[in-house]
Amino acid sequence: MHSPRLFVSRALVYALLGVAVLVVVFPLVWMLGTAIKPNTQILDLRASLWPSHFEWGNIVKAWNSAPFGRWFLNSVIFSGASTIGQIVTSLMAGYAFAMYEFRFKRVLFYVLLCGLMVPFSTIIVPVVQILADFHWLNTYQGLIVPNIASALGGFLFRQFFLGLPYELGEAARIDGASEFRIFLNVYAPLAGPIIAAFGMISFLQNWNNFLFPLIVVNSTSMDVISEGLSVFQGQFNINYNLIMSAALITIAPILIVAIAAQRRIVAGITLGAIR
Numbered sequence: 628m629h630s631p632r633l634f635v636s637r638a639l640v641y642a643l644l645g646v647a648v649l650v651v652v653f654p655l656v657w658m659l660g661t662a663i664k665p666n667t668q669i670l671d672l673r674a675s676l677w678p679s680h681f682e683w684g685n686i687v688k689a690w691n692s693a694p695f696g697r698w699f700l701n702s703v704i705f706s707g708a709s710t711i712g713q714i715v716t717s718l719m720a721g722y723a724f725a726m727y728e729f730r731f732k733r734v735l736f737y738v739l740l741c742g743l744m745v746p747f748s749t750i751i752v753p754v755v756q757i758l759a760d761f762h763w764l765n766t767y768q769g770l771i772v773p774n775i776a777s778a779l780g781g782f783l784f785r786q787f788f789l790g791l792p793y794e795l796g797e798a799a800r801i802d803g804a805s806e807f808r809i810f811l812n813v814y815a816p817l818a819g820p821i822i823a824a825f826g827m828i829s830f831l832q833n834w835n836n837f838l839f840p841l842i843v844v845n846s847t848s849m850d851v852i853s854e855g856l857s858v859f860q861g862q863f864n865i866n867y868n869l870i871m872s873a874a875l876i877t878i879a880p881i882l883i884v885a886i887a888a889q890r891r892i893v894a895g896i897t898l899g900a901i902r
Contacts, residue, residue, distance in 0.1 A: 662686065662871040669867045682868070689872035693858045694847065702852040705770045705840070706833040712775025713829045714822055721784025722810055726796065736785075742778030748838060755842055769843050770851075774833060780825050787821045788814065827885065834881060852877050 657676065661669055662685055664678040689695075723729075724736055754773050755764070763769035791814060799809045837853045844850055856873050 658871050658875060662868060662875045664868055666866060666868050685868045685872045686875065689869045690876060692869060693855055693873075695852070695855065695873070695876065697848060698850050698852045698855040701849060702834060704767060705836075705851055706830050708767075708771045709774040709833045710826055710829045712771065713777040713780050714826055716776045717780025717784050717825065718815065718818065718822070719810075720781040721786075722788050722814060724781070724785040725788035725791075726793070726814075739778050739781050743782065751839065751842065758843060764843055765845050765849050767849075770840060773839070774836075777825075777829060780829065783821060783825055784818065787818060791817060830884075831881060 660677050663681045663683055664685075665680065665682055668678060668680070720739070724732065724739075758764050758769045758773070761769075763772070795813050796809045799813050804812070835853060836851075840851045841854055844854070856870060856877070
């Protein structure tokens with residue numbers, strides 16, 4: 628039989644987990660309930676959380692009220708290309724920091740860590756000025772190129788590769804493998820869980836990025852989905868139900884991918900935190 632102390636501790640853990648789940652799930656339930664309510668019922672303070680009358684047409688109306696198809700495509704291109712770029716550059720940088728010795732290695736690693744501490748908003752003005760000099764404003768390359776490197780990714784991959792045996796590479800060198808082949812065929816395949824975890828984190832950050840596209844893009848055809856939600860906010864009225872319907876459309880793909888990849892994401896984060 629379990630001791631009373633063990634039972635109380637487990638009950639406390641489950642209670643805290645239940646509260647955490649409630650805190651996370653409640654905004655999603657509120658968003659769904661608001662998306663299928665009439666706008667008048669949303670503004671009624673006496674109305675219940677769940678609608679008494681469902682208006683599923685709000686989702687279709689929100690989709691047809693703006694070029695969401697184009698904005699979705701722009702977000703997929705921006706987020707997908709930026710995520711792939713961050714995975715590739717972070718994978719190579721983390722491998723180099725973990726497996727090689729070179730001059731100024733420690734200094735460069737401290738510079739990398741500084742990238743984790745400096746918010747991107749503090750350097751956005753010079754970045755935009757450089758993009759303007761290249762005539763890359765309002766273009767896909769202007770959105771993607773400044774986001775193909777990640778300090779967080781470099782740090783996570785370095786920590787992961789530090790936990791792998793150096794003897795794997797030595798054995799491959801004895802067999803005559805080149806340095807690039809050792810990286811590509813020996814070590815990179817072992818990084819599957821951390822690639823999945825960081826890829827999901829990177830994709831979420833890029834998909835939800837609002838400030839950078841807002842400054843770089845100045846035409847409706849190049850807007851991303853995070854900017855498009857503002858079309859439902861007028862000067863004198865706000866269509867809360869359409870805003871929530873559009874937000875529901877926006878987060879649906881992310882929720883599906885996150886649920887499908889949750890095992891690999893948790894495994895990758897655990898591996899990246901070994902050291």
